[in-house]
Amino acid sequence: MTRFCSALLKWIGRSVALIVLGATLGLSQEVLAQNTQCSMVCNGTDNACYRSCAGPAYEPRTSAPGAPGRRGGGGPAYGSLALSDSSGASGSSWQHPSVARADAVALRYCNQRAPAKDCRIVGRAEGGCVALALETPAIWGGATRATRAEAEAVAKAKCRQEGGRVCSIQTSFCN
Known part of the structure; x- marks a missing residue:
């Protein structure tokens, strides 16, 4: 009986560890950062983005089948950037199955870091790579490109x- 109980406890411990590991890996695609205010506006021709205090939010980019922006299950992958106008706190998310989910995660992370809880979505992307550069909460720029290095530059x-x-x-x- 002792041998059976020992084996059962070992099996339960391994099962719990695998469940925790799976949950951790599933959440690891969401990330935090710090940033700024206004909105990000992108040029539809070359996807160059810049800060604008009067324009619409970041224009989504679409991806072709098989291109970056496809999730493991084959569906599109969406990412969002949220920023606090008052503190420069930000949150980002990627590889989500819907724009609504990507927005919700980015806003949640941003508002966790923003004392005024005033975060709003300033960027969205489907496919490609997104980067946001910041000097102060009022001075920033963003871009989407095929590679992370290009987007950051x-x-x-x-x-x-x-x-x-x-x-x-x-x-x-x-994505």
Whole structure:
């Protein structure tokens, strides 16, 4: 009986460990960062993004079948960026099955870090890589590109165009 109980406890322990590991890996696609205010506006021709205090939010980009932006199950993958106008806190999410889910996760993470809980969605992406560069809460730039390196380089350039001198990447991800 002791041998049976020992084997049963070992099996239960392994099962619980696998469940915890699976849950952890499933949540690891969501990330936090710090950033800024206004909204991100993207040029539909080359997907260059820049800060705008008067324009619409980030324009979503679509992806072709098999291109980045496809989830493991074959459906599209969505990512979102949320920013706090008052503190510069941000949250981002990627690889979600819907825009609504990506938005909800990004807003939740951002509002956890923003004292005023004033976060709003400023960027969305389906496919490709997204980067956000920041100097201060009012000076930032973002971009979507085929690779993370390209997105980060363009985001820094857009931040400098907004007056930034020492723009640094606050978050970047690829769908």
